Amino acid sequence: MESTPVWAQTIPCVSTDPDTDFTDTIRQCEHLAAVALETEHASSQREMYQRLHHGLSELLPGLNDPVPAHMVDRLTVETPPTRFPTLDSESDLLCEYCIALSHLLSGGKMSVTEEETLQGLLYELTAYLADIMNAPRWLRTPNGLQHIAP
DSSP states (O other), X not given: OOOOOOOOSOOOOOOXXXXXXXXXXXXXXXXXXXXXXXOOOHHHHHHHHHHHHHHHHHHGGGTTSOOXXXXXXXXXXXXXXXXXXOOOOOHHHHHHHHHHHHHHHTTOOOOHHHHHHHHHHHXXXXXXXXXXXXXXXXXXXXXXXEEOOO
16 A cells, blocks of 8 residues: 655745845745755645745835835945856756746646746746845945945
């Protein structure tokens, strides 16, 4: 008699507490996307993607708001950054992403390979968004804060 695999780990959550700042929320989303990508238990994976969707949806409305004053110091550096966040996918992987998305958008049924490809894309985009949102925004100079442009 075969037994059904059981997910024995706690499914990560994304905090929706209004006091949680956007940098913590996006890092929670990034963690959830990473765990979901590695999970082979289908129903747990679906639950994780639903939680990720909810967390990102909660984050979206405030993305263009000014950075709260209490977070400015956290996003300020003393020396200019030597690198900025990038999406560093190889061209063959980018092509696979495009193929999977175009197939999905054209109404086709996704294969397991395409689904896995899109899960990878979702993780990469979530990690890239987290890197951007946590990147320094200001440089402390003798004349005050200077905005950092990537």
